[in-house]
Amino acid sequence: MPTIANPKVKPAIRPVIKPAGGTDSREELDAGYLVVCWDDPVNLMEYVTHVFQTVFGWNRAKAQKHMLQVHNEGKSVLARETLEKAEFYVHQLQKYTLHATLERDKK
Amino acid sequence: MKLLRRDGDEFEFEFAPVEKGLLFHLLGLYPAVPAAHHQLTKGRKIPSQAENQELLNEAVKSHRAENQRAVLALLNDAGRFTGGKEGARAVFQRGEVEWLLQVLNDVRVGHWIAAGSPNLQQEQKLQHDKQALRKVMLMELAGGFEMLFLGAVSGTLQPEADEP
Numbered sequence: 126m127p128t129i130a131n132p133k134v135k136p137a138i139r140p141v142i143k144p145a146g147g148t149d150s151r152e153e154l155d156a157g158y159l160v161v162c163w164d165d166p167v168n169l170m171e172y173v174t175h176v177f178q179t180v181f182g183w184n185r186a187k188a189q190k191h192m193l194q195v196h197n198e199g200k201s202v203l204a205r206e207t208l209e210k211a212e213f214y215v216h217q218l219q220k221y222t223l224h225a226t227l228e229r230d231k232k
Numbered sequence: 233m234k235l236l237r238r239d240g241d242e243f244e245f246e247f248a249p250v251e252k253g254l255l256f257h258l259l260g261l262y263p264a265v266p267a268a269h270h271q272l273t274k275g276r277k278i279p280s281q282a283e284n285q286e287l288l289n290e291a292v293k294s295h296r297a298e299n300q301r302a303v304l305a306l307l308n309d310a311g312r313f314t315g316g317k318e319g320a321r322a323v324f325q326r327g328e329v330e331w332l333l334q335v336l337n338d339v340r341v342g343h344w345i346a347a348g349s350p351n352l353q354q355e356q357k358l359q360h361d362k363q364a365l366r367k368v369m370l371m372e373l374a375g376g377f378e379m380l381f382l383g384a385v386s387g388t389l390q391p392e393a394d395e396p
Contacts, residue, residue, distance in 0.1 A: 220334055
């Protein structure tokens, strides 16, 4: 019987099933994926700061800095990770209904 | 709604009857965000993009089902809120407050989308659209509860003395 007593962030352990011959594992292991949070007019600034602290374990000052970057510049790069880790963070942020995506780093 | 007590990761709140009714009404509106709202990327090609998007869709679906079960469990737990006509008290653990924040923000964002994703600085444009206005009101109500729960977990909301 489930209860509402969920941990802050549940570990998302899930099998990664890839179609044969369709991927380049070197590309996926490359820490070249950016976790990006985009501005929107609906998420409260205090809420966004709290989510950044919860998902990334940042202190309040760092979380606020990124929240303000989202607010003032339209987006903030929150992390640069492998594809799998970037996907994990995007999913965590989307659980909180933030507008987050992962993007391939151009560099 | 007021914070009565903070003890480590445990929070006790008191809700006036109308506040409890509003909170339950908002929780009952979950989920409000369309499933297609969650996109993994803004369109730049990533490896196995379709498969990875599908994995995200499945994870979102599973998370929502879990949250929905928890919403129903809370709404049907008669013993969770104690007290009489003056106000109902309930104790939440930090993890539960996190869960409530996720659910309330889904309701907030979902009603903003349903209202046509308005620029909230220009709400006067909504005055002739009653349906959109109603959705914006629900959105703001959800935001109000969010701010109170955020204040409790961040420590900016101080516990209020229990009235004799």
